[in-house]
Amino acid sequence: MPSKTIIEPFRIKSVEPIRWTTREQREELLRAAHYNLFLLPADDVLIDLLTDSGTGAMSTRQWAAIMQGDESYAGSRSFDRFRDSIQEIFGYHHVIPTHQGRAAERILFSVACKKGDVIPNNTHFDTTRANIEFIGAEAVDLPIPEARQPSKWHPFKGNMDVAALEELIARVGRERIPLVMITITNNSGGGQPVSMENARAVSAVCHKHRIPLYFDACRFAENAYFVKQREDGYSNKTPKQITQEMFALGDGCTMSAKKDGMANIGGFLCTNDGVLAAQEKDLLILTEGYPTYGGLAGRDLEAIAVGIQESLEEDYLRYRIASTAYLGNHLANEGVPILQPPGGHAIYLDARAFLPHIPPTQFPGVALAGELYLEGGIRSVEIGSLMFGAAATMDLVRLAIPRRVYTQSHVDYVIEVVLAVWQRREQIRGMKLTYQAPFLRHFTAYLEPVTAEVPQLLEA
Ligand SMILES: Cc1ncc(COP(=O)(O)O)c(C=O)c1O
Known part of the structure; x- marks a missing residue:
């Protein structure tokens, strides 16, 4: 009978260390990566939720x-x-x-x-x-x-x-x-x-x-x-x-x-x-x-x-879908705006609703993804104005979950980090582009925080 606690239906035979960094180190690393998480060395990431593609653990x-x-x-x-x-x-x-x-x-x-x-x-x-x-x-x-x-x-x-x-x-x-x-x-x-x-x-x-x-x-x-x-x-x-x-x-x-x-x-x-x-x-x-x-x-x-x-084994799928939903539901219960309902492989934060004081022209998704890294070494990906330009109808930050890689305690940690950023969301600033390639710019773009104070809209 499945328990209330979500447990991974596998045990671990081989481990790969992940590296802690300090907030000061991450500030420097993010600056050096021009605020684009694609440009970070993977070794400087604690929990990598950039993609679920090719990142799974084999049995x-x-x-x-x-x-x-x-x-x-x-x-x-x-x-x-x-x-x-x-x-x-x-x-x-x-x-x-x-x-x-x-x-x-x-x-x-x-x-x-x-x-x-x-x-x-x-x-x-x-x-x-x-x-x-x-x-x-x-x-x-x-x-x-x-x-x-x-x-x-x-x-x-x-x-x-x-x-x-x-x-x-x-x-x-x-x-x-x-x-x-x-x-x-x-x-x-x-x-x-x-x-x-x-x-x-x-x-x-x-x-x-x-x-x-x-x-x-x-x-x-x-x-x-x-x-x-x-x-x-x-x-x-x-x-x-x-x-x-x-x-x-x-x-x-x-x-x-x-x-x-x-x-x-x-x-x-x-x-x-x-x-x-x-x-x-x-x-x-x-x-x-x-x-x-x-x-x-x-x-x-x-x-x-x-x-x-x-991938069709029921114990695995029960855990996989429950674990992703657990992440999404915990965030949503605290008021964090997510794309509903939780998907199978990822949770998408709605950056426009998370940071309503940052207009799409100042890349709220990039700003939020940068803050998740600064707060807790989590790498996510912006799917919005940087990726699609003016054609973007939403600014999302995707937290994609690699298969069989992270444990429920990692998921709890991700929740803690997102909620910490949520608490101080009003202090987060927008971003501006300083370099872009002629196509698929999100992979290589350089950005920096805008220097202006938090815009007035916040008070409205
Ligand atoms: C729905 C969908 N179709 C196609 C692809 C392309 O697959 P690949 O990255 O192996 O080329 C992806 C990859 O993320 C996908 O999510």
Whole structure:
């Protein structure tokens, strides 16, 4: 019987020290990094919540499988295990390994799409959007209206707006839409799940118009657990059964195994379409590698084959989703504005509501992320005005939780640090840019605090 206390369903066999720094050291380190946390040496970070991608801890079974890696160029038995494991869960005929998720996206869109096409998604992840736009096609986000309201609770805030999809198909024509995508969970929308009912409705629309449906499957296991918890009729099904049912609604998927693949690198592309698969493999050979390794080592294929099965274990998922919710709920109970409800892999602080005296032009998300580092050595990431410029509709700070890496005491520590910053929020100043690159500026930008006193708005 699960206890009230959240316990990690694993014990620790190998440890990696993390380093304490003093507040004075962090002030100096942050100044030297030009107030951009991407520019900090990782060794100077105590708790690294920059991303959940490729940062997970592998299990004893994965390490054991790595030793079985067959590094043959062609026909390796590691590929057979990789393919069989993926086919058992996702059910698609063709499995193409890639070095990470974006490589699967590039190959899919290069082969299936052309200039002028339109690709709908609940919300495209940045690399998905960028790969579509690189082809000259248009990436269209169709989330349900609730997804645009940070404080609104909805059990399946990752759902696609099915009526908007029908309307788009009617407007641009089916021949301009080579495929529809659903991202589970919806990362850019806050790690929010998609319901089976919604996936079924989207699938019905796609099949009515004979448009293939693809899943961006990165967090398929977390999504399945939300379905089990929140959707009628699924409480007695296993996460694997739920995943199998959902993917049967589609025609293929892209996957970054750095998330629910529980691996530090890797990805794959699946399809049921044999003609498409042959073209995809040709392109794979050109840029990634032979179709039985796709830019990965045999040992990576082994780690993924085991990892995707482990991510579906119920004890693990119960702890994973409960631990992320624990972080979000503790903060929200103290009044900290977060994107509701807590997602599967991350908590997003609403920096505009946290720091209402800092206008978006002064990067409230960057200011807040800097303060979390100064207060307690925590690294997070801004998703807002620095990342998206004037197009940003929200300024968020994402606390992404690496899989199986931090313990509940680390989570308690993160809560303490966020609450300490919350207590002194009125003293936090905005930031100004001193250097920016012509594109993807958030990775390399330099910033500094604005020198003016706290603006008047605070008193209003
Ligand atoms: C939803 C989603 N799709 C695609 C990707 C791209 O995967 P990768 O970083 O392995 O290229 C990510 C990575 O964060 C993601 O979250």
